[in-house]
Structures are given as C-alpha cells and as structure tokens.
Amino acid sequence: MRKEDPEGDLGRQNRQRMVIKAILDKLISIDSVTNYKKILSAVEVNIQTNLSFEDLLDIKSGYVDALDNFTQLSIAGEELYYDEIYYYYVDPEERLRVANTLRNELEIEEVQFSDMNLSDADASFGYGQMTSALSATRVSDSDNFGETDDITEN
Incomplete structure (x- = not known):
C-alpha cells in the first residue's frame, strides 16, 4: 500500500x-x-x-x-526533479498562509509577506519561473497530488 x-x-x-x-x-x-x-x-x-x-x-x-x-494541515506545492533529486517547492504565498495558520493556532502575531526570509531561489526566480530557471521537470501537480506525469528532460 x-x-x-x-x-x-x-x-x-x-x-x-x-x-x-x-x-x-x-x-x-x-x-x-x-x-x-x-x-x-x-x-x-x-x-x-x-x-x-x-x-x-x-x-x-x-x-x-x-x-x-486534531486538524491536519496540507501544504500545496509542486514536485520538481532537478539534477537527479526530487524537490517539493512551496511558493512564498503558500508558506505565508501556512505560517500564519500555525501562528493563529499558537496565538502568535501573524507575519506579512515582507517579514519573510526568502531564499535566493525565491528572490531571484519567483514562483512559476523556478521550474524553467532550474531546468527542473515537473513530475506532479497539487491538483492531483500523488499522481505523476511522465518525466522529460528540459
């Protein structure tokens, strides 16, 4: 299973x-x-x-x-394949949503997008451009999580 x-x-x-x-x-x-x-x-x-x-x-x-x-929180993102390694990329907006959901549960003040410490990949490429910038291959999307597409080289 x-x-x-x-x-x-x-x-x-x-x-x-x-x-x-x-x-x-x-x-x-x-x-x-x-x-x-x-x-x-x-x-x-x-x-x-x-x-x-x-x-x-x-x-x-x-x-x-x-x-x-008990509540389960899912994080939407994209599975990426780059340099023979699989990654799960979560865009900054989704990270902000999840962070603020957790902060609300913990009764901690919410943060704004400007408060986030973005990685170089986020700052340089932005969500949606990351796949082409890294020559990564998309192997799945969040709408059909768990289903994989054919892997092709870019």
Whole structure:
C-alpha cells in the first residue's frame, strides 16, 4: 500500500496519524492505567525516556482533549526533479498562509509577506519561473497530488 497509495506521501502520513492516535487512545484508557507495566515493557525496546509513569500521566491529562480536536494541515506545492533529486517547492504565498495558520493556532502575531526570509531561489526566480530557471521537470501537480506525469528532460 505504501507505494501504491493514490494520495502518495499524504496517504502514508494519514495512516501514521491513525496508528499514533489509536496507540494514544489505548494508552489513555482505564485498562491502560491498570496494565501500564505490561504496556511499557512491550514498547520499551522502541522508546527511550527518562519520564516516570506519573510524568506521563501528567502529560496525558494536558493533551487528552487535543486528541479529539486534531486538524491536519496540507501544504500545496509542486514536485520538481532537478539534477537527479526530487524537490517539493512551496511558493512564498503558500508558506505565508501556512505560517500564519500555525501562528493563529499558537496565538502568535501573524507575519506579512515582507517579514519573510526568502531564499535566493525565491528572490531571484519567483514562483512559476523556478521550474524553467532550474531546468527542473515537473513530475506532479497539487491538483492531483500523488499522481505523476511522465518525466522529460528540459
């Protein structure tokens, strides 16, 4: 399924989120509190922490409501292929939108486009011109994310 997902990397991320949420839901259930030693011994080879069980319970109590209000944010962009490397280019306007969405969630003041630190590629080429300026080949578009076009050399 990993390589055949019609949603590509976004589908993989959704499945990972579902697994993590299921694990967290199980960990915060009443059964988990009574069987925590069994659970910790089952996962201890994959997890390293210096937190005590009481610390974990304190953390859980602060985040239990957040599990029900989980929102996924997608970032629109273009997949580019240049010099045998794939890139995901996100134009400055989209980066500003995402940055301000996160800032709103964190109750931090929004930034303006002029406040952003643009890379040389953004400043020199601008969005839309980057593909021709870098002689990159477009392999997918955000409307059909996960579907690839034929790769051709420019």
